[in-house]
Amino acid sequence: MVMTLAAPTRLSEAAPPLDERSLYLRRLVIEALEGGGRGHHGSSMSLIEILRVLYDDVLRYRPTEPKWADRDRFILSKGHGCLAQYALLADKGFIPRSELREFCRKTSILGGHPEAGKVPGVEASTGALGHGLPIGVGMALSARMRKQSHRVFVVMGDGECDEGSVWEAALIAGKHRLSNLATMVDYNKLQSYGTTREVQDLEPFVDKWRAFNFAVREVDGHDVRALRAVLRSLPFDPDRPSAVICHTVKGKGFPFAEHNATWHHRSKVTPDDVVRMYACVGGRA
Amino acid sequence: MRQRSLDCVYELACRDPRVVFVGSDLGPGTLDQMKTEMPDRFYMEGVSEQAIVGLAAGLAMEGHIPYVNTIAPFFTRRAFEQVAVDLCLHQLPVRLIANGGGLVYAPLGPTHLAIEDIAALRSIPNMTIVAPCDAEEMSRFMPCTLDWPGPIYIRLGKGVDAVVSRPEDGFAIGRAIIRGTPGEVLIVTTGIGLRGALEAASDLAREGLGCGIIHMHTLKPFDRRAVLDNLQGVRLLVTLEEHTLAGGLGSMVLETIADAGTTVWPRVLRLGVPDVFPKEYGTQESMMDTFQLSATHVVSAVRSRMSELRH
Numbered sequence: 001m002v003m004t005l006a007a008p009t010r011l012s013e014a015a016p017p018l019d020e021r022s023l024y025l026r027r028l029v030i031e032a033l034e035g036g037g038r039g040h041h042g043s044s045m046s047l048i049e050i051l052r053v054l055y056d057d058v059l060r061y062r063p064t065e066p067k068w069a070d071r072d073r074f075i076l077s078k079g080h081g082c083l084a085q086y087a088l089l090a091d092k093g094f095i096p097r098s099e100l101r102e103f104c105r106k107t108s109i110l111g112g113h114p115e116a117g118k119v120p121g122v123e124a125s126t127g128a129l130g131h132g133l134p135i136g137v138g139m140a141l142s143a144r145m146r147k148q149s150h151r152v153f154v155v156m157g158d159g160e161c162d163e164g165s166v167w168e169a170a171l172i173a174g175k176h177r178l179s180n181l182a183t184m185v186d187y188n189k190l191q192s193y194g195t196t197r198e199v200q201d202l203e204p205f206v207d208k209w210r211a212f213n214f215a216v217r218e219v220d221g222h223d224v225r226a227l228r229a230v231l232r233s234l235p236f237d238p239d240r241p242s243a244v245i246c247h248t249v250k251g252k253g254f255p256f257a258e259h260n261a262t263w264h265h266r267s268k269v270t271p272d273d274v275v276r277m278y279a280c281v282g283g284r285a
Numbered sequence: 286m287r288q289r290s291l292d293c294v295y296e297l298a299c300r301d302p303r304v305v306f307v308g309s310d311l312g313p314g315t316l317d318q319m320k321t322e323m324p325d326r327f328y329m330e331g332v333s334e335q336a337i338v339g340l341a342a343g344l345a346m347e348g349h350i351p352y353v354n355t356i357a358p359f360f361t362r363r364a365f366e367q368v369a370v371d372l373c374l375h376q377l378p379v380r381l382i383a384n385g386g387g388l389v390y391a392p393l394g395p396t397h398l399a400i401e402d403i404a405a406l407r408s409i410p411n412m413t414i415v416a417p418c419d420a421e422e423m424s425r426f427m428p429c430t431l432d433w434p435g436p437i438y439i440r441l442g443k444g445v446d447a448v449v450s451r452p453e454d455g456f457a458i459g460r461a462i463i464r465g466t467p468g469e470v471l472i473v474t475t476g477i478g479l480r481g482a483l484e485a486a487s488d489l490a491r492e493g494l495g496c497g498i499i500h501m502h503t504l505k506p507f508d509r510r511a512v513l514d515n516l517q518g519v520r521l522l523v524t525l526e527e528h529t530l531a532g533g534l535g536s537m538v539l540e541t542i543a544d545a546g547t548t549v550w551p552r553v554l555r556l557g558v559p560d561v562f563p564k565e566y567g568t569q570e571s572m573m574d575t576f577q578l579s580a581t582h583v584v585s586a587v588r589s590r591m592s593e594l595r596h
Contacts, residue, residue, distance in 0.1 A: 116375060124346065128370050134336040135371060138343020138351075145305075145325050146347075165367070168336030175330075 015222045018253050022048055022224070023281040026253050028087035028100060030281065032110070033266070034274045035101030039112065041277075042251035042263040043157065044083035046188040046221065050155060050246050051076075053227040055088045058234075059153065063093040066120040072150050073139045075124050077132020078157035078186060079113035080265070085122070086110050094121035130163025132156060133183060137169050140181040140241075151234070154183045159191030162200045167212070174213030179235040182242040183214070186221060188250035192264050206245055214243040221246030254280045286442050286477075289420035290382050293427035294352045295319045298326060301431060305344055309337050309355040334364040341379045342371035350378050350431065356390070357383035357399030357440065361406060372436040373411040379436045386416060386440035386476060387527030388558075391572040395562040399440070404532030406438050407505045414504040415458060416440035416476030419448045422502065425456035433458060442477035443569060449480045450500075459503045461511035468495015470587055471515055471551070473538050474525040475501045481573075482525055484580035489587060496587075501534060509541045516542070521590050522551040525583060527573070530557040554590055556583065 018026075025048050033039045054074065055061075062068040076085045083103070090097045095109070102108035109118045113127025124135050136154040143150055160166060173181055187205065189196050196202055209216045215236035219226050227246070236242045250264065251257030254277060266273065278284050298304040298319055306316055307328045320327040330337050334355055341351035353360075360368060360381050372379050383399065390397035406412050413435060417423045419442070430437055437458075454462045464479070465472070465486040474482045479500045486496035497519070499511050516522070524535035535555035542550060558576050565575060573579045577586065 124342075125370065125374055128366055130335070131339055131367065131371055134339025134367070135343040135346070137336070138340040138345075139347055140343075141328070141340070142344050142347035142349060145349075165333075165335040165339065168331075168333035169339065171333065172330055172336055172340065 015220050018222070019224070022052065022253070025052060025084075025087045025091065026281045027278070027284070028090055028097070029083045030274065030277045032083050032086060032100040032103035033269050033277070036103035036105065037269050038104060038267050039083050039269070040080040040265045041254075042188070042190070042257055042260065043078065043081045043265070045252045045254060045257070046248040046250045047081045047084040047155070047186050048087070048252065049222045049224055049227060050184060050186060050248070051084050051088050053224055053231055054153060055092055057228050058231045060150065061121070063121070066094060070148070070150050073123050073136070073152045075126065075132040075136050075152075075154045076114060077126050077154050078129065078160050079126030081157065081186065082110075082112070082114040085114060086119075089119065089121045095119065129157070129160040130165035133166050133169040133173070136181055136183070137173050137178065140173070140178040141176060143180055144178070152181045154181070156183060156185050157191075158185055158187045158189060158196050158202060159199070161185060161202055170209070170212040170214065173241045177213070177239050178241045179238055182234050182244065184244040184246055186248050187245050188248040190250040190259060190261055190264070192261065194261055209243040209245070213240055215240045216243045216245065218245045218247065221248035222252055286417065286420045286423050286446055287384055289423045290427065290439065290441060291316055291354070293424060294382075297427065297431060298323055301350070303348060303350045305349045305351045307337055307341050307351050307353045309334050309359065311354060334359045335367050338364045338367035338379070339371050342367070342375060342377050345377035345379050346375070350380070352380045352382055354382040355384065356397060357385050357402050358397060360438070361399065361402040365405060368406070368436070369409045373409045376411045376435045378434065380430050381436065381438045382441065383438060384441050386442060388569045388572045389443050391563070391569050392566045394566060398563065400527070400558045401529050401531070402438070402440065403504050403528050403534065404536070407532070407537070411435045412505055413437045413458065414440065415502055416442075416504065417502055418442070418477055418479040418500060419446050419450050421448050421452070422450040422456060425452075426458075426502070429456060429458050440476055446477050447480055449483055456502070459506045459508060461508040462500040462502065463497065463511065463515065464500055465498035466490060466495045467497040467515065467518070469518065469520040469591065470494055470496040470523065471499065471519040471521075472496060472523040472525055472583070473499040473501055473512065473534065475504060475534050476527065478525045478527060481578065481580040481583060485583035485587065488580070488584045492588070494587070494591065504534065504537065507537050507541065509545070512538055512541045513545050516547070516551065519551045520594055521554060521587060523554045523556060523583065523587060525578065526557045527578060528557055529560065530555055531560055533557060552590060552594060554586060556586065
């Protein structure tokens with residue numbers, strides 16, 4: 001199948017408005033952005049629904065026992081989207097909500113990229129791109145070797161898929177038919193400099209994953225119901241790893257930031273920015 | 286040494302279920318016995334060193350002890366970020382078995398040489414770097430790798446290096462081995478450099494020149510005491526390494542002496558690879574000659590410096 005650009009647009013247009021839980025999770029991200037005075041805004045906001053559905057409906061975990069042996073392994077390979085994960089970790093009780101306001105501060109456990117060993121619930125330190133999938137492949141091989149039933153989930157960015165190591169790992173996952181591995185791509189079609197189409201076109205993206213022996217589904221990455229249905233049907237093929245191409249909007253929920261590369265990362269979040277952001281999500285919690 | 290290291294992986298795998306082997310498109314027949322007897326712990330993947338180091342990290346995060354094998358620069362140049370971030374930052378017990386340390390692959394050209402591997406890796410926190418001198422020492426070293434915390438880079442010499450190690454010296458990671466006869470000259474070396482150092486020391490002894498040797502098989506953690514405790518009476522300190530002079534063993538020795546606040550220094554002669562990409566092929570030995578690292582060159586360089594010191 002050759003995918004056209006019309007497909008993601010159509011999927012986005014079909015997305016229902018953000019519900020209260022999605023707005024609430026965005027408010028948590030804003031708390032961290034305000035506290036740290038910086039952060040990857042757009043890259044986190046496109047992830048919220050993907051992580052929400054994973055944490056609410058799919059992943060098996062115990063917040064009070066983050067190293068529980070039977071937990072599903074979750075790696076946020078696009079570590080710069082960590083504000084979304086921090087919001088979920090605070091929401092689920094892995095970390096206190098008050099920690100969000102310490103984001104990026106000298107003694108905080110929450111840095112600009114997530115670190116294992118510092119943040120309960122973070123499996124691997126990511127930030128340098130293209131590392132999560134190889135690590136996830138190792139974890140999935142381990143589970144298979146030991147006949148363990150937990151699954152491995154890796155969330156990547158679209159720009160991240162420019163990295164060669166992603167495709168090296170995809171080759172290995174396909175070869176070993178790791179059906180206990182699911183990778184999701186936050187396909188917001190905007191990387192740091194500009195659109196993925198301009199900087200490094202990934203199309204035909206679905207075909208690429210298929211060619212690497214993944215079973216692939218596409219979904220609107222902001223449609224909670226659709227995400228739930230797709231992620232609950234994992235693995236898509238009992239003999240192949242799964243890939244979910246999540247069509248998303250960078251900066252989702254913030255009209256001034258949506259599709260806006262300058263909101264990929266904010267190195268100085270002003271009080272005015274904070275006011276504007278809260279105005280989009282129903283005010284301060 | 287290379288075959289022995291792989292034999293040891295098999296032996297360790299037989300007694301410890303945590304051991305897993307990961308190769309990157311190695312030669313046919315590599316670890317066939319392990320592949321046959323423990324197929325679920327033998328992985329021969331493609332030419333994809335970055336992903337393989339990451340994969341090994343994932344295995345180690347789950348409690349395995351992966352032994353990963355490929356050619357040295359494919360770890361240190363190609364997969365440097367994976368080594369630094371996936372292994373060292375996470376402090377994972379992954380063992381990197383690096384074929385062709387130093388000038389072993391001289392005939393294959395500069396893409397295959399590992400002459401800056403020690404300098405690069407020693408700059409990463411949590412890394413351990415070991416360069417055994419021969420197959421017998423490899424046998425003594427490998428069991429130490431099972432429960433050593435954090436990653437280890439194992440720098441291999443050639444396939445069939447002469448055995449110069451002694452069983453009575455044993456092996457402990459981070460503890461240098463003292464050889465030779467203490468005297469006016471002290472040679473600090475590593476890996477297969479020990480053989481050249483012993484030959485040179487023997488020749489110099491015939492000329493009445495006492496020559497102590499420190500075999501610094503572990504480059505990191507560096508045995509600082511071995512250097513500082515053996516400087517007494519030394520007039521010429523020689524460092525001998527099959528590695529660039531920028532940041533390797535010689536640099537470590539000098540940093541150690543400087544950091545200890547030493548006020549009276551011996552004269553120093555650093556022997557290693559200059560700051561160039563070698564332009565020739567030939568053999569490891571011929572390239573050692575070109576860079577004046579063979580025993581005869583060490584002897585003449587020491588003789589010349591000692592003569593200067595005496596006049």
